[in-house]
Amino acid sequence: MRLVIADTTKLTLNSQTLGLLIGLPKSADELVVVGHCTCLQSTEKAVSSPLYKGLGLSTPDWKRTVLQSEACFPAGTKPCGILLSMPSGTGEEEAHSAVAQISSDRSIQTACRGVWYAIISMVGTTVSCFSSTSGRLEAAEITGHDVQGTLSTHTRLLRLQSSLICHIEPSKPDISGLLEGVRSPRTSFLLQAQQIVLTGDLEQSLEDTLPPGTESPVSVQLLECISDGGTPVAPTLTIQPSPTRRVELTLPLDLLVFVNPTSTIATVVKVLKEAICSQLRAEEQLLTWKNTPCSIVIRHRHIPSQDCPITVLYPSVPMGGSALTDSDLLDMRKALHLFLGLPQDCPYLRHTNREYFSKITGAHMFFFSSSSSPTTAGTHLVSPHMAVRYTRVSDGDMVTVRGDYSYHHYMQDKINDDGWGCAYRSLQTLWSWFVHQGYTSRPPPTHRQVQQALVDVRDKESSFVGSREWIGSFEVSTCLNQLLGIQCKIHYCSSGSEMGSVGRILLHHFKTQWTPVMIGGGVLAHTILGVDYSEKTGEIRFLVLDPHYKDAEDIKTVVDKGWCGWKPVTFWNQQAHYNLCLPQRSKEI
Numbered sequence: 001m002r003l004v005i006a007d008t009t010k011l012t013l014n015s016q017t018l019g020l021l022i023g024l025p026k027s028a029d030e031l032v033v034v035g036h037c038t039c040l041q042s043t044e045k046a047v048s049s050p051l052y053k054g055l056g057l058s059t060p061d062w063k064r065t066v067l068q069s070e071a072c073f074p075a076g077t078k079p080c081g082i083l084l085s086m087p088s089g090t091g092e093e094e095a096h097s098a099v100a101q102i103s104s105d106r107s108i109q110t111a112c113r114g115v116w117y118a119i120i121s122m123v124g125t126t127v128s129c130f131s132s133t134s135g136r137l138e139a140a141e142i143t144g145h146d147v148q149g150t151l152s153t154h155t156r157l158l159r160l161q162s163s164l165i166c167h168i169e170p171s172k173p174d175i176s177g178l179l180e181g182v183r184s185p186r187t188s189f190l191l192q193a194q195q196i197v198l199t200g201d202l203e204q205s206l207e208d209t210l211p212p213g214t215e216s217p218v219s220v221q222l223l224e225c226i227s228d229g230g231t232p233v234a235p236t237l238t239i240q241p242s243p244t245r246r247v248e249l250t251l252p253l254d255l256l257v258f259v260n261p262t263s264t265i266a267t268v269v270k271v272l273k274e275a276i277c278s279q280l281r282a283e284e285q286l287l288t289w290k291n292t293p294c295s296i297v298i299r300h301r302h303i304p305s306q307d308c309p310i311t312v313l314y315p316s317v318p319m320g321g322s323a324l325t326d327s328d329l330l331d332m333r334k335a336l337h338l339f340l341g342l343p344q345d346c347p348y349l350r351h352t353n354r355e356y357f358s359k360i361t362g363a364h365m366f367f368f369s370s371s372s373s374p375t376t377a378g379t380h381l382v383s384p385h386m387a388v389r390y391t392r393v394s395d396g397d398m399v400t401v402r403g404d405y406s407y408h409h410y411m412q413d414k415i416n417d418d419g420w421g422c423a424y425r426s427l428q429t430l431w432s433w434f435v436h437q438g439y440t441s442r443p444p445p446t447h448r449q450v451q452q453a454l455v456d457v458r459d460k461e462s463s464f465v466g467s468r469e470w471i472g473s474f475e476v477s478t479c480l481n482q483l484l485g486i487q488c489k490i491h492y493c494s495s496g497s498e499m500g501s502v503g504r505i506l507l508h509h510f511k512t513q514w515t516p517v518m519i520g521g522g523v524l525a526h527t528i529l530g531v532d533y534s535e536k537t538g539e540i541r542f543l544v545l546d547p548h549y550k551d552a553e554d555i556k557t558v559v560d561k562g563w564c565g566w567k568p569v570t571f572w573n574q575q576a577h578y579n580l581c582l583p584q585r586s587k588e589i
Contacts, residue, residue: 001131002034003118003139006147008127008306009037011083011120012341018060018102019083019341020054020111021118023071024155024258031080031118032150035073035306037339040065051105056099062111068339073280075121075275076155076258079111081118083300083440088124095128097122103132106491109427119188143419147307151258152216156206158257158270159217160189164280166248178251182276189272194579198272202265209265214253217357220272222253240390247293247319254298255279256309282313292318300356303348305341309356309368312336312349326350327574333589338516344516345587346437353438354404379413380406380432381553384485384564385529385543393532393539399507400530400543402514406432407558409549415447418550420468423525424450425547426518430527432585434484439585443485447579450475480583491580496521496572502580503533503540509582514544521578524548528580 004026005011011019020152023031039060049059066079082102088096094493099119102108108117109132118140121128131140153320155263181187189198196209198220206247210218255275259268267471283296297316300309306406314332317323341435342348374535382403410418418426435443450471454460459478469583477488493499509517510530517528532544558564572578 001120001121001133001138001142002030002146003129003523004030004143004147004150006033006145006307008120008142008144010307011085011122011127012305014043017085017148017242018057018067019085020069020079021081021083022069022119023080024077024151024460025080025155026150032147033080034077034147034151034153034308034309036341037065037069037072038084038341040068040339043170049105055101062107066111067281069330071313072336072340074256074258074308074311075159075271075278077308077364078113079117081112081120082086082108083120084122085122085160086123089124092123095123098303099128099130100137103130103137108132121541126283128346133210133280151308155258156210156258156261157216158220158259158272158370160220160222160253160255160257160276162222162253164222164246164251164253166251168179169246169288169292170288170291171295171471173284175251175284175287179278180276180341182273182280187269187273188223189269190221190223192221192519197223197416198265200266202269204265205262206259206265206268207261210261217256219301222276249287249293249295251280251283252296252298253279254300254311256300258308272297279313286315287317288314289315292320292550294324297349298353299349299353301349302356303340303342306441312352318340326352330589337589342589344589346585347439347589349589350438352435352441356437364504380408381555381558382436384405384555384558387544387555387559388565390532390541390566393534393537393541396534396541397538398530398532398534399510401433401516403433403434405429405516405529406436406444407545407564408432409547409563411550413446417447417468421447422547423471423473423476423518423520426527427471427479427545429479429545430476430516430518430581433482433583434486434585437585440484441567442484445479449483450479453479457482466484470523470527473518476518476520476581481535486586489582490583490585492541493580495574496569496576496578497574499539499542499572499578500540503531503535503538505580505582506542513582513585515583515585517583518581519578520581522573522576524573529564541568542569542571543567544571554566 013440020039021033021037022035023033025030036483040434042061052059103119117132119130119132131138164178165176175468185200233414253276257271259271286296286436288294290482294315295317297314299312301312303310313459314329315324336349337344384407408425410421431444434440451465455462455476457478473490476495478492480486480488491505493502519526519528527545528542529545532541544567546563551557
């Protein structure tokens with residue numbers, strides 16, 4: 001048995017915790033892991049399994065965990081294994097015994113719905129994999145592979161967007177009627193771009209139905225009912241008095257489905273129906289906010305710890321009230337962060353986080369991953385350093401910016417700032433990092449807005465607004481604080497020849513703060529995106545983004561000409577002094 005995983009370091013859980021692996025079958029004896037989540041604990045006080053209690057674990061609620069995973073992960077994926085995270089120092093024999101005990105829990109077989117499932121044991125950095133077939137435990141192989149590449153080769157991603165009208169009693173929402181309608185044999189679907197109708201009686205494969213070159217995600221539309229050609233009947237009107245007030249709500253549908261291209265259309269239709277019902281059941285739990293009927297919003301997010309899109313559903317606008325804010329939904333996000341193994345100090349699931357399918361071009365896959373390649377968002381390149389090839393420093397510790405940012409440079413936004421605007425552009429790049437991470441929805445400030453902010457805090461005279469005067473690291477720090485509430489640390493370096501001494505400072509910054517760093521010295525400003533530093537030899541390299549670039553948004557030119565690349569310490573002016581502006585991200589979700 002073999003398990004395909006892109007990177008085992010992504011499998012993050014709290015110490016000594018159970019998790020659920022989410023994957024897709026590649027073959028009879030091979031599973032592709034696309035994500036994982038933390039097992040939800042049983043809420044029934046009377047339920048306490050001696051098996052898990054003996055291992056020092058809370059009793060998992062497999063049914064509730066599976067239902068939550070179905071709401072978050074694309075349809076077509078399924079639970080395919082168990083992830084057991086154990087404290088560092090746990091012996092191999094003890095870990096193997098724990099795995100054997102967990103494999104004896106027959107309810108896991110029901111949850112994973114497969115002939116076999118995997119159990120991964122993690123002790124510190126040691127990862128062991130086993131397969132369980134009908135309770136029989138065997139060693140299994142973990143293969144590192146490009147999971148997204150595997151998905152693009154072996155699956156098609158469908159995206160269905162639609163809406164349905166429902167009438168509910170606020171005190172007791174019930175969507176059983178909608179579910180019944182979706183399951184109807186007459187429910188069909190439309191491939192929007194191709195204008196092809198999918199019905200449940202077609203045995204042709206999806207691969208043969210889609211025109212060559214069709215890109216993912218394939219847009220699908222719900223056709224609620226197509227006439228079955230039966231005997232026509234006169235319309236009838238039925239009046240059913242209700243003892244309680246009923247309200248009308250529009251339920252959005254926005255779901256993702258992985259399907260095998262060789263599947264028949266009949267199979268695809270069945271999977272789509274099941275996916276709609278699953279999302280509607282998840283929405284049913286959110287139809288009221290503090291006993292008030294509430295609309296729902298659906299978002300797809302990119303999360304670094306997962307290898308597929310994650311879907312989140314939020315209550316949006318209570319009837320007669322105003323839209324719920326990120327602050328209102330804080331507890332819900334905290335629960336989702338725990339469930340998805342996300343850190344509790346950085347936003348991933350806010351409304352301001354970028355939509356997974358936002359208009360970004362140039363990615364090599366059907367969906368955008370910040371860890372894969374540079375792209376273009378609007379008029380700015382995103383994360384161009386991803387395209388930089390590099391030979392590591394011997395015995396070096398290399399750390400780079402974590403998360404996306406936009407490349408801001410001379411001559412953009414119809415502003416001719418050649419010769420004076422480099423620090424403004426570096427500030428905009430720093431600001432864009434906070435936009436991409438969901439800390440703010442405000443776009444980076446214009447040169448004039450930066451100047452006005454400095455006047456407002458009495459750092460500059462009023463004549464500064466509209467001028468072509470330079471700014472430096474201190475002004476960048478002041479603007480981030482004044483306009484965005486971001487605190488910055490300033491580090492002084494007396495000359496470029498001493499820049500080798502900042503290795504430890506930059507390593508610590510990128511490991512803990514993750515943000516790009518603005519550096520100003522002489523008459524130039526740059527952005528530092530990473531560092532490669534050897535404590536043993538003192539050798540150091542800086543990943544530098546140069547705001548002095550003036551040409552088109554062409555990633556090949558930017559990388560080949562060195563506008564984004566690794567630089568030695570001699571890159572810095574050996575006589576000029578430098579100030580580094582290191583933004584400190586706030587610890588929040």
